[in-house]
Amino acid sequence: MDQPSRSAGTVRPGGRTARVRAAVLEATQNGLVEHGFHGLTMDQVAARAGVGKTTVYRRWGSPAGLVADLMTELANQSSSHTDMGTVEEDLRANALSVQRALADERLGSTLQAVIAAATCDEQAAQALRSFYLRRIEEWAHVVDLAVKRGELPEGTDGREVVRAVSAPLYYRLMVTREPVTREDAEASVSRALAAARAGAFVRP
Amino acid sequence: MDQPSRSAGTVRPGGRTARVRAAVLEATQNGLVEHGFHGLTMDQVAARAGVGKTTVYRRWGSPAGLVADLMTELANQSSSHTDMGTVEEDLRANALSVQRALADERLGSTLQAVIAAATCDEQAAQALRSFYLRRIEEWAHVVDLAVKRGELPEGTDGREVVRAVSAPLYYRLMVTREPVTREDAEASVSRALAAARAGAFVRP
């Protein structure tokens, strides 16, 4: 119900408030890693953050609010890509970055939990969608440049290529729940590229 | 805690027991569709099934147990494929079948909920994994036959091709949360096939 209180009056983001937020998001992530979204309660988060329960309710409102804010924080932390070299190198860098995130105990669990949260809460869904759509957009740019350089057929849909690189990794993570290895990441890049070179990603 | 009581003595799967199970699984699916796994409680399921709360606890133990049993039921209901025609036709049939399931209000929500449940419960995870691995195995056979017919390069990994066809659809469903259309399904088939023909699915 409560939106984070950005009142019209004076705001005090200094010292304590920031410290509380950091502790709460840390506790949120720990909770997600251990019990998933389903087991995330305001109660436990407050306790583990060493923060009053009231504060957590006032500032985040619900478990979904916590997850959404955590997602925002992760988005800000994530480093931007470096579009140097060939498409293959760029896409491999992308795929390996995704693979590392998914295979990482902490980050992988967190992402799974956020995806799970999105299935039953619109706020979390919004945070997730905007995060990934922006990410896709960024990397699509790399592909678009490659098209301009003539490495890929004219009209190739960069966003779809980027999706095609990530999709099998997330499929393994969420659906078949198999480990996601570097080999999987590299195979995914090879396959997406092979299809792209064959013109299978050219917009109709 | 309780496993479904398959005691050593006489079992009575007749009439009432089967009716209760059907009602409970129906209520479970309705609950998942409306509130997701996160909002699935034994309490509500029992109430909506018109069944005693005690019975639900005894036979299924937890929300995850309900989901796992529902998954088993869906697996049994699912029709088998018909491997006639070219690989392209077969894979398209597969992709469209998946697309229809994901786009369907009821089935799509259910699958999302099961995937979410699997992120925080090993029982649900097991049900999900075995369901999809078997499904993949079945369709991989179709691809293997195509390899024997010479439609695809020798050594092509059928399981990986099948995964590649489904992955983008599930990616859209769970990660970017975009609608999953027939066009997506057909594009996915084209791309997987293009890569397969280029030998990108040949085992190393």
Next chain:
DNA sequence: GCCTTAATGGAATGAAAGTTCCATTAGAAT
């Protein structure tokens, strides 16, 4: 350093879900 008030924390309250006890119902065998 002092004052104002945004922000926090502890404790009490209320609602909802999980869990158990025991009487009742209805398959299945005779």
Next chain:
DNA sequence: ATTCTAATGGAACTTTCATTCCATTAAGGC
């Protein structure tokens, strides 16, 4: 039809989480 007992259901009990009230703390302006 009768009997046996697996299976079920109602209700009480316990725990846990969500929500609110009000006193306390500390950030930011003077």
